[in-house]
Amino acid sequence: MRLTADDKKRLVRKIRNGAAQVFRAKGYAGVNLNDLMKASGLTRGAFYAHFQSKTALFSEVVCHEHPLLRMLEDRTGKEGAALHAEMRAIFTAYMDPKNLKEVFGGCSFAALLGDVTRATPEVKASFDLALRRTCAAMAHKQGREGEAYLPALILATAAVRTAYAAADPELQSDILRNAYASFLKVLPDPREPGA
Numbered sequence: 169m170r171l172t173a174d175d176k177k178r179l180v181r182k183i184r185n186g187a188a189q190v191f192r193a194k195g196y197a198g199v200n201l202n203d204l205m206k207a208s209g210l211t212r213g214a215f216y217a218h219f220q221s222k223t224a225l226f227s228e229v230v231c232h233e234h235p236l237l238r239m240l241e242d243r244t245g246k247e248g249a250a251l252h253a254e255m256r257a258i259f260t261a262y263m264d265p266k267n268l269k270e271v272f273g274g275c276s277f278a279a280l281l282g283d284v285t286r287a288t289p290e291v292k293a294s295f296d297l298a299l300r301r302t303c304a305a306m307a308h309k310q311g312r313e314g315e316a317y318l319p320a321l322i323l324a325t326a327a328v329r330t331a332y333a334a335a336d337p338e339l340q341s342d343i344l345r346n347a348y349a350s351f352l353k354v355l356p357d358p359r360e361p362g363a
Contacts, residue, residue, distance in 0.1 A: 186206075187229050188229045192272075193279075204225065230287075234276050234277065235274050255306060263344050263348040265340055272332040302321055310359065311358055320351055331343040331344050
């Protein structure tokens with residue numbers, strides 16, 4: 169049976185989504201193709217029909233698998249202040265200590281940073297694109313350029329990564345609470361149109 173272009177896109181998304189979960193849980197070096205395809209519910213043959221290598225798949229994950237970005241893009245506010253309030257709510261939950269395990273397990277920025285640091289230029293370029301897209305989503309209708317949101321994004325994702333690395337739950341909470349207070353200070357306020 170021949171696959172349509174839509175079928176191929178669906179399969180790529182399915183492989184990418186399953187791979188993202190495994191990469192975030194075990195890291196790039198900790199998984200093989202069988203692990204990646206098992207998480208997707210597909211065979212190795214399906215992998216080679218869509219990706220040239222594990223690194224190519226990792227690059228796709230790093231570029232596209234960001235629930236934080238999806239949440240920012242899915243905000244429903246119609247104007248700057250409402251969008252800004254929704255953004256704050258997203259990051260409040262993102263940096264809440266009670267959500268740490270779930271957030272770390274679902275955030276490619278936090279969970280995969282170490283792997284990206286040691287990755288190929290192709291993977292790093294994918295990471296750059298994902299960072300820029302996330303900053304642009306944060307800046308949507310805020311009257312500022314996306315780069316203005318980079319410090320807040322870095323602070324939030326690094327705080328989650330650092331807190332998850334700590335063994336002491338009290339230290340984890342302290343890291344996230346203090347980082348959140350700093351996040352609010354560096355998060356730009358929305359500007360009125362034309363300001």
